[in-house]
């Protein structure tokens with residue numbers, strides 16, 4: 851079966867500076883870039899680092915993360 855990995859929908863991400871999904875990921879696969887003094891871009895998942903454990907799913911308040919087949923991931 852095709853491996854599934856995390857995908858963050860940037861339109862649903864609340865861009866919180868304290869993104870709880872980033873904190874819970876055991877593989878440091880999630881990150882967000884600083885966009886200004888107090889703001890961040892949407893969280894992104896690194897398909898190379900994501901193991902598909904799905905721990906992040908229930909730690910996104912906006913429900914922005916879903917698991918999708920690894921071959922469907924487009925690097926933004």
Ligand code: SF4
Nearest residue numbers: 875900901903904906
């Ligand atoms: S599925 Fe697991 S490894 Fe992948 S981003 Fe979510 S918490 Fe990290």
